[in-house]
Amino acid sequence: MNALSSAWETRKTELELPEEIDLQLEVANVGSRTLAILIDLALCGMVLFVVYSFTLLLARDTAGDLLTRFSGHVMTTLLLLLVFGFQWGYFNLFEWLWNGQTPGKRLLHLRVIKADGTPVSWIDVLLRNLSRPIDTFGPMGLIGLLMIFINSKAQRLGDLMARTLVIHETEIDWSIFDEIKSPETSGHGVVSHAPSIHLTSAQWELLHRYLNRRDRLQPDVRQRLARSLRENLKPLVKGTDLELTVLSPEDWLVELARRT
C-alpha cells in the first residue's frame, strides 16, 4: 500500500556530485513514462501503416510490369527492415543520439540518466532497451509497470540491468523572478521611502510569481488570486501604513513587492 501510494507522489533522487552537492532530481512517474511509450509506439505505428499501405498496393499487382514488381520487392524489404528497426532500433538509436530521450520522452520532458547522475552511454542504452520484450512490450508490460511501482527509483528490470533511471526535467522559467514594473504609486499618497517589510523566501517567490504571471491570467482568476494572496500576506504588514490603505488587492501586492 505504501509503495503504491508513493508512486503517485513526487519521488526524488539524491545524487552526490563530485562537487559535494546533493543533487535532487524528480523521478518520472508511471503515468508520464507510460504516456511517453505510447507516443513513441504511435509514432512507429503511423510510419509502419503508411509504408504497409504502399507495400500492399504494389505487392497486389503481381502480374504487373517489371518496375512494379521490383518496387514491390523493395517496399517489402523496407517494411521488413522497418518492423525490425522499430522493434530493436528506435529506442536505442534515439536514446543514444538524443542523450537519453526519444520523441515521446522529449515531449513529456523525461530523460534517461545513469543512476549516478551522469549521461547514458550507448551500452547503457542498449542494455535497457534490449530488455524491453521482457518488461515493456505487450502483456510483459505489466512486469515493467509493477517494477516502476515497487522500485524506489522507479527502475524497471532493464533500468536495473543498465543502472539507469528516468527523470522528469523541470522547465526553467526565470521570468517569475523579473523585477516588478510598479506604476507611479505617489498618486495614492503612499510614502515612497516606507520601511521595508520582511517576507520569507517562499512568500517572496509566491508574490513575484503572481505579479509576473498576472497578465497571462483570466481577469476573474487574477482578481481572486490577488484577494487570497493579500489575505495571506496581510499579517506581515501589521503596524505599517499598508495595513490601512485603500489600494485594490493587486496594487496592494505591487506596493508590498516594492518594499521588500
Place this chain on the structure above:
Amino acid sequence: MTLGVFVRKNRPRWQRLETMLGTIETRGPRRTDRSFLQELSALYRATTADLAFAQTHYRSTTLLLFLHQLVARAHNQIYRPHRFSFSMASRFFRNEIPRAARAHLAAITWSAIIFLLGTALGLSAVQFDERAASIILPTNVLDSIYSRHMWTGGIFSVVPAPVTSTFLFTSNISVALLAFAGGLSFGIVTSWILFQNGFMLGVVFKLCADYGLLGSLLEFIAGHGLLEISAIIVSGGAGYAVANALLNPGSYSRSDALAQQGRSAVRMAVACVPALVTAGCIEAFISPTAFPVWFKVALGLTLGGVFWLYLLFTGKSAPKVMPG
C-alpha cells in the same frame, strides 16, 4: 541575503549558463572552442556554489528546483561519456566481445546443452510418431517433404534473394536478442527459445531422413547452418549469464550482479548480429542455388570455425580490473 537580492545578483550568470547549455546540447562539444568550454566549466562551478548556498538558505523554493535542474544539465554535459569513435568500436569488437564470451563459457555450454536436448527430443518425437512434426512445422513445408521435395526450392524461386535474406536475418536477430533479454525472466524465455529451435532442427532432420531428403537438407544447410546455430547458442549463453546473475548473485546484491553480468553478456548478444546477417545472406543467396556442394561445405565450416576461433582465442585476455 534575501532571495530577491540573491536572484538579482546571480541571475545573469544562470541565464548565461542556460544559453550555453542550449548551444552545447544542440551542437555537441566538438564544435565549440576552448574559451567556450572554459567559460562553461567556470559557470558550472559558480552555479554549484549557488546551489549549495540556496540549499542552505532557501529551502523549498522554486528557485532551488531551477538550480537543481540547471546544475544537472551542466553536469550532464561536463561528465559526458566518450562519444562513439571508431577506435572504441574496434576495441569493442577486437577485445571486449571475445573476453565476454570467454568469461561466460559455462553459460554457453548450458545453452548448447539445452539446444541439443531440444534436437534429441525432436528426433525421437518424429521417430515415435511422425505427426509430431505438425506441432512445429508449417503445412507447406510438411506437404513438400511428404512429396519428397525440398521446400526451399519453392520459397526461394518466388521471392527474390534480397527480400528473403532480409526476412531471415531480421527474424534470426530478433530470436537471438530475445534469447539474451530472456535472461531477465530467470532464463525461462531463453530456455524456451533454445529448446524450440533445437526441437525444430531435430524434427526437420528426422523427417527429411525418413523421406530420402537427408542429402538435399545437408547440402542446403551446409553453408549457413553452423554459423546460425552457433550464434543462437552464444546469444542463449548471454541470456543464461544474465539469468545466473539473478539466480546466483554470489556475494553481490541481486541488482549489482545483474548490472555487472548484463554489461558483459550484452557484448555476446551484439556479436551475434553480424554473424546472423552473414548467415541470413548465405541462406538466401548461396544455400538454395546450384553452387557446388564442396563450396557450401567449405564456406560453412570456415565461417563457423572463424566465429568460434574469434570468440575463444582472439583479443587481449582480461586485465585484472575490467574497465567500467
